[in-house]
Amino acid sequence: MRWQRVQGMPVEHTSELTVRAATLADAPAVRSLINEVDLVDTGDAGYSVEEVEGDLRRAADLARDSWLAYDGDRLVAYAVLWPASTGVRFDVDHYVLRDALPAGIHLLDLLTERAAEITAGADLHLALTPDSVLAVHALPARGWRNVRRHHVLTRTLSVEPPPALPEGVGIRAVTSPADEEIAYRLVQETFAGHFGFEPTPYDEWRKRMDADHRDWSLTWIASRDGVDVGVLVGHNDREATGWVQNLGTVAAARGSGIATLLLRTAFTAFSLRGRRAIGLGVDTENVHNALRFYTGLGFELQFAADTWRLVVA
Incomplete structure (x- = not known):
């Protein structure tokens, strides 16, 4: 060699x-x-x-x-x-x-x-x-070990009307650097403790998110009574499928329908852009029953993926 x-x-x-x-x-x-x-x-x-x-x-x-x-x-x-x-x-x-x-x-x-x-x-x-x-x-x-299984789920999109928002609930697309920082803080808070998640400084998070080339109009922040409580980070880089990269709500807002409203907002936006489907990955051991939540909204299993781990000596 x-x-x-x-x-x-x-x-x-x-x-x-x-x-x-x-x-x-x-x-x-x-x-x-x-x-x-x-x-x-x-x-x-x-x-x-x-x-x-x-x-x-x-x-x-x-x-x-x-x-x-x-x-x-x-x-x-x-x-x-x-x-x-x-x-x-x-x-x-x-x-x-x-x-x-x-x-x-x-x-x-x-x-x-x-x-x-x-x-x-x-x-x-x-x-x-x-x-x-x-x-x-x-x-x-x-020496690699199989440590976790995730499922990649997809849902077919047709004409998806925007969701009706309850009183006091608002959903806005990210349109400013200030909103980008809010989305970052919500991701850090709502994913803390999830398998594989690592807290990240803001500048490093922006690099990993390819922030300077990202279409931020496909990231939404949900608020309730004026307080930001949820975030959906999406992207439209795949050829036919919109993608949900992150979806999270703060602990105080879980079970209140915020995540469903964010997803239905994404359904509408991606269908208007001509996407035939929307996809996401979910940890099969998620403690918040995420798999049941997504299948209840019409998502179906596309394939499984295992996380392999190696700690290098």
């Missing part, structure tokens, strides 16, 4: 594999790879170039924290490492074609080595479908 630099970028060569860092210009190729993998693993292929660009911008150091593996001219694997907290937690995104498992394993080892360089005791989290080729053939042998 040898190293050389091509156009200023470190490139690793083996007899069959070329590995280099990703750039924003690679987003179309990465999107095609992700959709090819997702079509097999989940039955859906809706990732967009814009969504990949947002993923790449989340990396702390894209030149050192992302990897593309090529077999000749064919992109066969992709991985990126994201800081998920100010401490040792990192999220991992990893896609590999089923006939290129060795390339996927090689990127897995590279990102693990990189995490160890960044900090001692790096805590890596990677979400994969249960039948993913990495989950079945690579992770257990390398």
